[in-house]
Amino acid sequence: MVIYALLPACAVSIYFFGVPALSVLLICTLGCVAAEAICCKVMGRKMTLADGSAALTGILLALNLPPSAPWWMSLFGAFIAILIGKQVYGGLGYNPFNPALVARVVLLISFPVQMTTWTAPAPIGSGLDAVTTATPLGEMKTAVMLTGKLPELATSGFSNYLTGNMGGCLGEVSALALLIGGLYLLYKKIITWHTPVSFAGTVIIIGGIFWLIDPTKYPSPLFHLLTGGLILGVFFMATDMVSSPVTDKGMLIFGFGCGLITVLIRLFGGYPEGVSFAILLMNAATPLIDRYTRPKIFGQIEQEAKS
């Protein structure tokens, strides 16, 4: 189901980036499926390919990689995701961290150059060769560091960001396509509104506060929302049920934490993009959130009042 919701985004990324995007997608997906199959085989457990979770992890990972990612990197990432991210914990349902994000962060830290080489979108048929460019967030960070001022792109060009006409990861490029997928998930009741709303809301509010403080130095909330992997993170990564809290209240806290850390890393951190780290950090906090947001038991209220 979630895979269907990701198809528009995949299609858009293939449209913009062409064959490289397609190959990254394929390698990641097949790599994850293969890794899962090998794990099941080695551990003598039941084959779990049919549940589609490995394929989903693969697609999510692919959407988190730049289109220029070399094949060995995609494959390495796929194996990291399944082995370290998931199978060592016992497989589906037990991984405390989102496997795709684990792989992305491992790759980001291990191969910073490849992971941050972006090609400008070259829509199929435009006849352009791939051109190296920076992501809007990356450009912003560099500009702020060098000049203390926002570059022009952070104040205009939002329609490009919405449709995906910018440099970035496969899944960073089209907010619109992801939004459609996300809304589909909400409509199908696969995810609830809590995490997305509180995540995106926190980014808008905190980002907005900084923007109001100094619009020349900090980008507008809309820029935050449409660039980077935020939409992808909001709808597809943070809502991963296995690694996020189970209660409604817990999800709100989870979303808030993700949003806060994302903005802080984007504005002040060493990395231009903070969504992955934010979600991983909140994944780590999930057991604690679960622990302290247990719902009130029926009939418990009066009892406490009495005692």
Added chain:
Amino acid sequence: MLAAVLSLGGIGLVAAAALGVAAKKFAVEVDPREAAILEILPGANCGACGLPGCSGYAKGVVDGSIAPNLCTPGGSDTVEKIAHILGVEAITAEPKVAVVFCQGDNSKATEKYRYLGLQDCNAAQKIADGPKSCPGGCLGLGTCERVCPFGAIEITAEGLAVISREKCTGCEKCVGVCPRKVIRMAPLEATTHVLCNSHDKGALVRKYCQVGCIACTICKKNAPEAYQIENFLAEVIYEKHSEAAGVLEKCPTKCIRDFTTGYPEGSSFAPPTVPVTPAQND
């Protein structure tokens, strides 16, 4: 140089004095056993036991809240000494092992109903007395396997618990958790057992199990010293176990097994060598 010696010495002296005074002034009564155990522990304060530091562990061991065999750095020596202090010396007059008195796995015994619930024997037993037609047979849902601290129990693919005679230390944990009382202790040296736990009459047993004891008394007729039949179930008289193996071939349902010839079908354990030495618990 002098300054160094003096100042460091000074600090040391002050600290020592303060500690000395505090030790006197703030002395707290402790259980002497606690102190004695603390003495034995390696003092690494490593936390491997799960408690904060050796003193925490000593306290836990004394009040019985934690097992005395969790100190990894100390090894088996330490465990022995702790046991000595606590007075829980593990002396076994006669080494015993746990035996699953059943061979009726899913291929040999019939089901009363299809069970799809929680994979736990105690939970299954609560539903209409368990899914097996036989009232005493092994349910094979692995409750004993999970409780065994030594990994001595395996559940075969066809759902039968088998206990390794080499790995079993005779702790009896599995005996306590089995809802059907199909696991019992038997002398380690006895290798021949009637692997059945059904007190039903022979005709009924035949209906639901291919390898159940039907109380035909053939074993008793051939080796009267070594077998007794009680309530439609044959049993080896362990005092005379050496004579029991002789009738193996004559048992019509093959419910008598000599473990030296191998474990029940489906087990991955290698047949025990004779004579079996007691397992080393370390």
Added chain:
Amino acid sequence: MNLKTFAGGLHPPDGKHYSAHCPIESCPLPDELIIPLSQHIGAPAAACVAVGDQVKKGQVIADAKGFVSVPIHASTSGEVIAVEPRLHPMGKALPAVVIRPDGEDCWDASLQGADPANLSVDELKDRIRAAGIVGMGGATFPTHVKLSPPEEKKIDTLIINGVECEPFLTADHRLMLEQSERLLDGIEILRKVLGIERTVIGIEANKPDAIEKLTQEGAARNIEVQALEVKYPQGAEKQLIDALTGRQVPSGTLPMEVGVVVQNVGTAAAVSDAIRHGHPLVERVATVTGPGVHAPKNLLIRIGTPLRHMVEQCGGLNGDPAKIIMGGPMMGQTQLSLDIPAIRGTSGLLIFRREDLPTRLEAGPCIRCGRCIGVCPIHLQPTTIAAYARLDMIDEAEGYHALDCIECGCCTYICPATLPLVQSIRHAKGGIMAKKRTI
């Protein structure tokens, strides 16, 4: 209409269309009646007849033992042919009295009715107990115990449970519709015993005809009818009280803690019979339904009727039965065979074929989707408790309030991984209780 309800719960497909339109039919006598001696919560009764005895309908065949216990009566006249363990709905062989009916079906002459107005509260209670009346919603808790709250508990409201939130079951619905006179009379007696006035009948909004009828007829007797949102488990005692009065029964206590007594509609009707006619509880209405039955019906059955006989009255089996459930599909108990008898708590008999059951039966891993938490009417975290239960981590399970679980089955129903959550929690509860006993 203002529909009241509680937080949590879900909407299983209700399946009531099979039998909702079928008037109650009297089930003919079977060849033999198997009357188990434990048909209520509490100490089982002790048999007081022997093989060969001739018994009359309504005659006591087993005496109550202890306060939380009731006697058991012959459901027809005939000969006792066996007093032995027979397969009980619990799945075990338990002591039962087997009667071969003589076909006369004549009442024990010593049973005399009375006008409730002429009886004292204690006399009424004694008669209710002697009639063997228990909660007929399925819990089978002896009614006289519920009607005897300790002095210090002030009862101010009697709630009559006509919710029937279990899917498929329509027995209470038909009873309310067809025997409202009996029901209302029983309510008046219960009111007299409790010495209170305020009475609310809670009915789910999917039974508009019953709501209308009882609203009209109840008005004259100052009995209120409240329509409730259609949601499972609306009829669970504590959830019903919450919905109707806004009071939450504190965890680990009984409804009397908040001044409420809840009785099922079937119980109220039985009380009327017991007092007016002196007739003990020997028959009840049960729904025989499900796609595995040819002609689903609401039957008036005698206690002890074998399930097979009931099915035969409904046109027999439709295909191979794969699952036989006594009670509702959510909380009912799966049965081993059709030779098991119906008992006082048997509100229904459901038969499903292989093709009616969900195809996926192997449990998968929990993916923490949290749905079980959303539907739990007690607001527990079923998956967490179940995870601890699987590993026998009893203390942790207790910390997550396993004991508060009412075993309504919502979590198991909603679980996309088809985990046996309720069973796991029950397992944990067993462990907790065992631990408490040893301390």
Added chain:
Amino acid sequence: MFELFLILISAVFVNNFVLARFLGICPFLGVSKKVETALGMGMAVIFVMTVASVVTWFIQYLILIPFGIEYLQTIAFILVIASLVQLVEMVIQKTSPVLYQSLGIFLPLITTNCAVLGVAVLNIQKSYNFLESVVFALGAGLGFTLAMVLFAGLRERTDLCPVPKSFQGTALALVTAGLLSLAFMGFAGLVKG
């Protein structure tokens, strides 16, 4: 004021003692099986770190530097910290059994903890003034507690997992710690520390 705040944030998140500096790994792995114990341990560490950095600051600036024997720093600090913690433990045990139950039992575990020594040494290396030292120690302790509690939460959860045999126990704990550390790398560069 802002400076102090940055020191605090840096010590808690960016240069987290456990996850970025890899100090105090021993209690981090040992005493993190339950959230309650982890919390107690964390509290104890916060306390000891703060007290230790106060005392060592004075030792450094009042004894070691005036006498020109800075090269004895390590040995002097260890000496002081160890005896200080012992002292505090005894005092607490006698005066407040309740506090001792929740905090004191962790104290002996900290006497020779490298994280505590690390704070003391870093204070001097970074030539923090007195107030900065205290804030830094507090932050380091908070960071330690945060890491401990997060990790304990994760471990409580992984306790319920059907982990492959070869990864059970410490192996999985180390993998998890690695992933947690990975996540904390996101804070890198947040504050120059």
